[in-house]
Amino acid sequence: MLDPKLIKEKPQLIREMLKARSVDFDLDSLIEFDQKRREFIIKTDELRKKKNQVALEISQKKKAGEDASSILAKMKNISNELTKFELEQESIENKYSKLAMTIPNLVHESVPVGVDESANKEIKKWGKIPDFDFKIKDHIEISENLDLVDLERAAKVAGARFYYLKNDLVRLNQSLIHYGLDFLAKKEYSLVQPPYMINRKSMEGAVIADDFEDVIYKVEDEDLFMIGTSEHAMAAMHSKEIIEGKDLPLRYAGVSPCFRKEAGAHGRDQKGIFRVHQFDKIEQFVFSRPEDSWKEHEKMLGIVEEFYQELEIPHKVMLLSSGDMGKISAKTYDVEGWMAGQNAYREIVSCSNCLDFQARRLKIRFRDKTNEDTQYLHTLNSTLIATTRVLVSIMENFQTKDGHIRIPTVLQSYMGNQKEI
């Protein structure tokens, strides 16, 4: 959600944002609803004032033991009229907020303007792409040969885009998680294992309507939705709270499974465990003072870069264009890791600053002193590890001539000093 005052005072700024994102949004209606909404507030407030005055009169007459029947009739009329006004006001408020909830976030000035990923900008590149002196396999073939993944039975039991991890790949998955948590704990993140299902209000605060349809699974007959990432549960964690300024920034490392419909991805990455309905993830989530959020954004990216350098995964950092970026984000870096089997860099991390967009929806505020006006804080999120994608990268980049997988050095101690799968 954007600041209604900003929309009212600088509609031109909003129009530019919509154009940069190539988003079709009925801004004129929103402005009109907002204006009507304000008019109704004034009208109903006036009537309420009258009602309070009459109620006081009644109370005084009754206390004095006088007859109040003529005023009672007057009061009944005011009450009826007020009910009508309130219904109308509620209806216009609903129209306004429903539309306001679908407007995308502002776009930071450093974001390249463009319609899709072709306008993304490469910022950095790290690591040497591995050079193989044998014919390499993709992760599907490797995992079949070593009995590490069973896709066929998963399809039978759950459907497409599911998998059974098996044997040492299960251990490698757990090792990645363990290593990632230790890594963030050292950076003074608080570790959080959130609820894997959250209610509608919380989900709507963290996610924009389109994504709701395309990625979020709903639990039948319950007000519960499966989280698409721990970001969703962590964003809502402090909803409706006023945080003390001295406690900011709050840095959390969330670990959870992630559940995604992948409804818009038909035909893409159809095979293997690269794009799946369920995977484990460690996520960085930061609640920050507004003035610090850009600094925090770069800091999160730095942590990600350091992590993948230690893991020895060649990668590049992409700055997403206005058209490719998610609607809740004002600026997003993707980190793309090398996947030898695809001979390509593929997305493994997404690192975003959402400014006060989620905070407004979730009413997360802060202040330094108790009498000070509250201010919305800024929220930021970044993947540290989406395990399945990192597993693909490790399997493909670290494969050996004899068909095995070398375990990255930093993970070996987590695997009982095992060096190879």
Add this chain to the structure above:
RNA sequence: GCCGGGGUAGCCAAGUGGUAAGGCGGCUGUCUCGAAAACAGCUACGUGAAAGCGUGCAGGGGCUCGAAUCCCUUUCCCGGCGCCA
């Protein structure tokens, strides 16, 4: 799951149908060389240029001229019992 007790402002807390007590913490002002103390005002959200006005007593609904208060319902917390990995 059952029985009982609860949810009032940043925190504590009074209030059984007629304008939301009080305290703590905080801010500003007066005073002071400065501070403390004392005193006064302010200390949720909306609207408004402002004065002000309105809303707000866990959420939703109802009865009533009028609801923090009565009724229904949902939810969360505490205690007890039951069940359970």
